[in-house]
Amino acid sequence: MQTELTEEQRQLRDTCREFAARELVPQAKRWDHEHRFPAEAVKKRFELGLAGVAVPAEHGGAGMDNVGYALAIEEISRGCASVGVTLSVNNSLYCDPVLKYGTPAQRDIWLKPFAAGDKLGCFGLTEPQAGSDAAEQRTRAVRKGDKYVINGTKNWITNGPVADAILLFAMTDASKGTKGISAFLVETSSPGFLRQKADEKLGICASPSCTIFFEDLEVPAAQRLGNEGDGFKIAMSTLDGGRIGIAAQAIGIARAAYEEARDYAKVRKTFDVPIAQHQAIQFMLADMATELDAARLLTLRAATLKDAGVRHSRESSMAKLYASEMSGRVTDKAVQIHGGMGYSKELDVERHFRDARITQIYEGTSEIQRLVISNALLKQ
């Protein structure tokens, strides 16, 4: 049984860890306060090869595996959760499906520059009335000759305000339900692509997201990803991978909170001793560390299965469910250990607490993950 990381995976993790400590940790608080997309940090991160970690080198990526990808996202998110999700969306929700479903010609245009970090991608599935119930798509793509004309609305589009392209889902045949959904690759500079102002959020404030309107947006048929009607299948299989990224992000956030709480407990004194000597604090830290490890193992297992080309829906959902819920508990305890300082914007821990909250919601709520798992369990 192999439980050790490979040399290559360890190196990637360590590089990301150093980068996060040097470039992200000192600035993450300011980016959060200013709600500023750290374009420079993202660019530097891309120079590390993190735009397409698991994309083969011939397609512009780093040519690593998904275990390495999960480790990288954890480390980056440990420094800044907003940068973590920017990275996760580009890797998992944009590059991965283009790699998997794109034609050679599509890969040249729509994958290479994105996996190489010259351009940034995003993913457009959610609509105002269609979140967990993603099949309720109202965005319509009507075929006109060798083009489609798209009308509709997408919201909560992470990277939306800054992305160069979107993987967009739209209904091409509403009578067919989920089998009538198709996927398109669209430049965000296209006429009829109307980005709204960035969302005001509880957390991950340095990761910009927005609503996008499509008004008679014309998309050449050559930019359809997969066949007509393949969209829902593409979306679901993409999210299986995306959940590994978000699980890793949740772990990174929780680890930041845990490490800060542990270090604080060693120096903060009450009743003449460091609070780390009180069992109530020790036991919280012990549970936090245990749950963190459990979440990481679940996540690396899902990534391992993805690397092996094995179906991993259930395992990815387990990783995402457990890691995100764990992140909520761990960041909550970290605030508690910090006392009043945990509530202050002077320290980072209140940001981790806010950042963790989204991980239970996006790329499938905890309830959707439980639905995936219980279906696998009860219907198998």
Added chain:
Amino acid sequence: MTLFEPNEAQAQIRDTARAFAQKSLKQVAASLDREQRFPADELRALAELGLMGVNVPDALGGAEAGAVAYALAMMEIAQGCASTAVTMAVNNMVAETIVKFGTPEQQRRYVPEIASGRFRAASFALSEPHCGSDAAALRTTARRDLRGWVLSGAKQWITSGDVAGVIIVWARTADAPGTPPKGISCFLVEGGTKGLAIGKHEDKMGLRASSTVALAFDELHLPTSALLGAEGQGFAIAMSALDGGRIGIASQAIGIGTAALEEAVRYARDRRAFGKPIGDYQGIGFQLADVDTELAAARLLTLRAAALKEAGSPFTREGSMAKLFASEKANRACDIAVQVHGGYGYIDEFPAERHYRDARVTTLYEGTSEIQRVVIARDLLR
């Protein structure tokens, strides 16, 4: 080969254990429990399958399959019968401890007897009536005499103590209680030795087919050769044995929890309410999803600890994490399984209530959850 995937030899041991657990143990577990019957036949069969010395050298009669194979086997056996599993766990732990700390003579005398099943069982006698978590406070004494040692005192909660061919006994050879545990030593006591009295058989909530007794040593004479390890090394031996033991109990807990989940899934598919199977209600299905997820995480934590042990790396913290997490989650699994069964979860016609009782001890023995948290916190605050 991928992360966390058993290799062929490990998978083979797991499958052997699974076949026996599902075909034989599962059928008798309820009656063993009801009659509080010691599973002597089942244990002999396990020995024949090589499961009484999974991580013991071939030369001493063991399967020499490693710590990961042991954990995998234990998960399977505990799915069939948790009482049989704990007896197997203690036998393996005692055999491994003698292999690790015993002289060649001690190894040859005891280990093949345990691994072959010629000994009905083996025991580990550390706890006393007044001390469990605080093991260093033990009061049993061993004083030197001309021929060796004389043991006096009492032990409590000794699994298989009445049927053991050999018992590892911890006793104080120097210092007073409460001082740093340098004065504790370890002895090998054979079953039936004069001066060894079997006390009360505990009437337990669960694991009712495993035997748990009190022991008393009344001027029990031991030869010099009965000392295991060096004088004063006893506490270190206990801690080392328990590190490995925790992997065994974590695995046992996972087996019990997995059995409970399987019962709950089956019941949730069959039982109907308001026109559909109860598993189709999110109130039920989502609880089962949480159990499935937590047991998967427990399995990974446990296999990680076992893999570290097998590689010869330190694993104290990881073993405690596995034991803490697996035992707590197994209890939750069993509690949810009872809830899903409704009234049928509360009667002994269904296995759910037995699993619920059996799981309860896993957060108590071989280090309570509180002791695991102490171990983990000590390591991470270093």
